[in-house]
Amino acid sequence: MTDAIDNPATKAPVGPYESLRDYIDAIDGCGQALHISGLDQDAYEATGFMYRLIDKLGWADAPAVIFKNIKINGQWHEGPVIANQYGRWQFEGLAFGVDPANDEQSEVYQNVLAKLESLATTDKQWQEIEPIEVSPEDAPCKQVVVLGDDINILDFPFIQTNPADGGSYINTGSVILEDPERGRNVGTYRCQIKGPRKIAINPEKNQHGWTFLMDMKARGETSAKAAIVLGADPVTFAMSSSKTTRLGQDELFVAGGFIGKALDVVQCETNTIKVPANVEMVIEGEIPFDFEPEGPFGEMYGYIGEHKEENFYMHVTAVTHRKKPIFVNQFTGVTRSFLTSPMEVTTNLAMKKLFPNIVGIHLPLQTPGYCFISIKKETPGDAITIGRNITTSLKIAKIAIVVDEDVNIHNAIEVMHAVGARWQPYPASEIIEKAGAMGGDPSAPTRGVGSRIVVDATRQLPEEGGPKQYSLMNRACLTKEFPDIFEFIDEKWSETIDSWNPKK
Ligand SMILES: Cc1cc2nc3c(=O)[nH]c(=O)nc-3n(C[C@H](O)[C@H](O)[C@H](O)COP(=O)(O)O)c2cc1C
Numbered sequence: 001m002t003d004a005i006d007n008p009a010t011k012a013p014v015g016p017y018e019s020l021r022d023y024i025d026a027i028d029g030c031g032q033a034l035h036i037s038g039l040d041q042d043a044y045e046a047t048g049f050m051y052r053l054i055d056k057l058g059w060a061d062a063p064a065v066i067f068k069n070i071k072i073n074g075q076w077h078e079g080p081v082i083a084n085q086y087g088r089w090q091f092e093g094l095a096f097g098v099d100p101a102n103d104e105q106s107e108v109y110q111n112v113l114a115k116l117e118s119l120a121t122t123d124k125q126w127q128e129i130e131p132i133e134v135s136p137e138d139a140p141c142k143q144v145v146v147l148g149d150d151i152n153i154l155d156f157p158f159i160q161t162n163p164a165d166g167g168s169y170i171n172t173g174s175v176i177l178e179d180p181e182r183g184r185n186v187g188t189y190r191c192q193i194k195g196p197r198k199i200a201i202n203p204e205k206n207q208h209g210w211t212f213l214m215d216m217k218a219r220g221e222t223s224a225k226a227a228i229v230l231g232a233d234p235v236t237f238a239m240s241s242s243k244t245t246r247l248g249q250d251e252l253f254v255a256g257g258f259i260g261k262a263l264d265v266v267q268c269e270t271n272t273i274k275v276p277a278n279v280e281m282v283i284e285g286e287i288p289f290d291f292e293p294e295g296p297f298g299e300m301y302g303y304i305g306e307h308k309e310e311n312f313y314m315h316v317t318a319v320t321h322r323k324k325p326i327f328v329n330q331f332t333g334v335t336r337s338f339l340t341s342p343m344e345v346t347t348n349l350a351m352k353k354l355f356p357n358i359v360g361i362h363l364p365l366q367t368p369g370y371c372f373i374s375i376k377k378e379t380p381g382d383a384i385t386i387g388r389n390i391t392t393s394l395k396i397a398k399i400a401i402v403v404d405e406d407v408n409i410h411n412a413i414e415v416m417h418a419v420g421a422r423w424q425p426y427p428a429s430e431i432i433e434k435a436g437a438m439g440g441d442p443s444a445p446t447r448g449v450g451s452r453i454v455v456d457a458t459r460q461l462p463e464e465g466g467p468k469q470y471s472l473m474n475r476a477c478l479t480k481e482f483p484d485i486f487e488f489i490d491e492k493w494s495e496t497i498d499s500w501n502p503k504k
Contacts, residue, residue, distance in 0.1 A: 015095045016259040019140070019278040020231045021326060024082060026094050027064050037068035041159045046070060050083055050331040059336060059366045060105050062087050070157050072168070077157035081327045084335040086234070092341050095234040096258070106410035109341065113360075116345040119258065124349040126244070126342075129256030131265040131274070139266035139277035141229075146319045147269065152196040153283070153316065157327050162298035166307070168193045169297065172328045172337075173228040173283070174240035175201055177212045178273050185212050186251035188241040188338075191228065192294050194313060200294040201226070201287060201312040204439045205448070208247045213312060217289040224287045225271035226314055231280025231326055234339055235259050242343035252276065258342060270317040281321035285314040299440030301368050302333035306447065336365050347394070355386050362409040363396055369441065371397030372409035380463040384430050387454030395436045401455045419457045427465050428456035 012029030015022075027033050034053075039045040046067060053062050067081040085091065089109040093100030098115055100108045119127060136142040153170075160168045170191040177185045187209040192200040203209035216224050232240065235258045239251035256262045264277040268284045275282050294311035296304050330337050344362060352358050359374040371394060375386055383402035391400040403409065403418045423429075430453070437450030444450040460466025478485060 012094070014093070014097050014099060016097055016235055016261075017095065017233055018259075018261075019233050020082075020085075020237075020280060020328070023095060023234045024064070024066070024085060024326070027085060027091060028066070030090075030094070030100075032088065032090070033064045033066050035066045035068060039067055039069075040071040042071055042074065044163060046081075046083070046159065046329070047161055047331060047334075050334050053084070054334055059087055060089065062335070064088075064091070070159065072157060072159055073154075078324075079157055079327055081157050081159070081329050083329055083331055085328065086338050087336050091234075092339050095238075095339055096341065106408060109410055112341045113345055113348075116258070116341055117349070120345070120349060124353065126254045126346075127257030128250070128253035129260075129262045131252050131256060131263040131276075133274060134264045134266055134277050136266055139264070140322050141275065141277055141279045141282050142266060142320050143323045144321050145269060146321075147317070151316055151319050153193055153199065153319070154196055156281075156325075158193055159329055161329065161331060162304065164304045165297050166192055166295045170199065170228065170230065170283070171297075171330045171332065172237070173230050174232055174237065175203070175209055176227045176229060176273055176275055177209060177224060179212050179216060182212060182215070182248050184250045184252065184273075185209055186229075186236070186240045188237070190297060190332075191314075192297070194292075197316040199228075199283070199285075199314050199316065200292065201228075201314050202294055202308070203312070211247060213287065213289070222289060224289075225268075225273060226285055226287050227268050227271070227273045227275050228283040228285075228314075229275050229279045229281075230283070231328060232276055233259070233263075233278060235342075236263065236276055238339040238342050241338035242340070242346075244342045244346045268318065269320060280325040280327070281319065283316055284318040284320075285316040287312050287314045298333055300332050300337070300365075301438075301440050301442055303440070303442035305440050340365055351386075351390060354389065355382075357382065358386060359405045360409050361390060363394070364412060367412070368396060368438070369398040371400045372412075372415050373400060373402045374405050374407055374409045375402060375458065376405050377458050377461070380461050383456040383458045384428075384454055387456065388430055388432065391452040391454055392432060392435050395438050397452070398437070398441070398450065399453055399455065401457055404458045407457075415457075419455060422459055423455055423457040424460065424465070428460055430454040430456075 012026040017023040064085040065083045067079050069076055069078050089105040090100035092112045093108040096112045098111045158168045158170050173191050174186050175189050185208050189202045236255040239255045245251050245254050252263050265274040266277040267274050270284045291310040292313045294308045296307050299305040347361050357376045357378050362372045364370055387400040387402045391397045407418045408414045432452040435452050437444040459470050462468055
């Protein structure tokens with residue numbers, strides 16, 4: 001473990017962590033993991049449980065869940081199967097070595113963003129550290145090696161999450177591809193289980209993984225070697241799950257940069273791909289360049305996606321794993337699925353290069369489709385120009401809401417408050433009739449194509465059609481008259497306020 005410090009509030013070591021299990025232990029050490037057993041997934045009990053957990057506690061407060069065992073197709077499987085391990089923002093603090101003792105979730109997250117931003121090089125790139133190859137004896141993911149006809153993926157607790165899904169899925173696998181020209185790519189794509197030794201691989205069109213495979217096909221190759229890594233450490237999983245890296249940039253190098261230490265990698269059994277050695281399981285195989293149907297699957301917007309006709313698939317050639325592997329199921333559309341801070345800082349750095357008056361950009365994953373942008377408005381029209389640029393370059397930003405810098409974009413209620421108070425739908429909006437859309441957006445008339453809106457919820461200047469004199473906020477009047485009001489209240493009343501917890 002690198003850079004570990006003792007977290008006085010929790011007694012759990014703060015990361016970065018070298019493995020998923022170290023991270024889960026730390027969450028558990030903070031009392032933020034709920035252990036339960038005996039869930040019957042043939043009755044969709046785990047799915048129903050996760051919905052209820054979030055309904056009752058909310059995404060920001062719900063703990064991680066460790067299912068000790070689970071019934072699938074009439075058989076009890078020993079897990080553990082982990083869920084919601086990236087839900088709370090305090091978990092981002094743990095993973096990136098920022099003490100999450102402070103209870104205020106958005107503050108923890110903002111501290112993580114500040115720390116990551118400080119790690120960028122002077123030209124706003126991420127540090128890279130080359131992985132180090134270790135021998136199979138030193139690789140935990142090789143404790144058990146299963147080859148050829150002995151492989152049966154159905155032996156493991158991969159579940160069907162929704163009754164309408166096309167089947168059971170491995171839905172947190174990082175698919176690793178290597179190309180002599182482009183290098184290595186690591187991307188999280190869902191994999192439908194099609195048989196004991198056959199799984200689907202689902203990079204959407206234009207994902208880096210899709211480009212890698214289609215380039216190999218165009219060069220006349222007939223198949224690609226691949227490895228799917230399950231249970232990677234939280235930082236590597238974040239690299240695999242987001243556009244923190246550019247096409248051709250190696251996610252494992254950048255993960256090492258964030259962790260501050262080279263990742264250990266080990267060569268696969270049936271091909272020459274090198275995979276992180278500390279993961280829970282590796283599924284090796286070969287992807288032929290013809291397509292098969294896949295799906296449907298309950299996607300991240302919370303709607304069942306379409307049955308896809310054109311999907312890659314893989315013949316499994318080896319499975320290697322730790323002696324008692326832990327599994328992760330993503331309850332897609334219910335819980336947050338990865339650590340988002342590296343992606344957020346990457347987006348901020350790239351967009352601030354174009355528009356230095358951007359303060360921050362936040363994509364609230366729990367409500368996909370929204371993008372909250374805060375700016376220091378300098379000239380009339382700034383908000384619409386910036387919003388238009390962001391909404392047309394980030395597919396997930398269907399509704400771009402631009403606010404002034406005094407609004408906390410990590411607090412959706414504050415953003416909605418600004419929209420309600422500061423926004424006039426006319427003229428402070430712009431509709432873009434046709435742009436790219438996320439696959440899985442149930443409102444898109446054609447998969448991948450949709451429209452956008454920019455909502456300018458900044459205080460409108462008179463030149464923008466706003467009032468001649470903008471009203472002061474009540475709170476601003478209070479602090480103007482009584483600048484020390486909150487210090488005074490905190491000193492006298494914080495204990496009373498902090499000790500009040502209606503959930504106790
Ligand atoms: C749990 C999870 C499942 C995902 N499933 C898919 C998927 O099935 N297909 C896809 O194209 N992207 C999926 N994504 C998003 C990609 O992982 C993400 O866009 C990533 O940047 C893709 O890697 P690439 O840029 O190297 O192609 C998923 C992300 C997460 C966190």
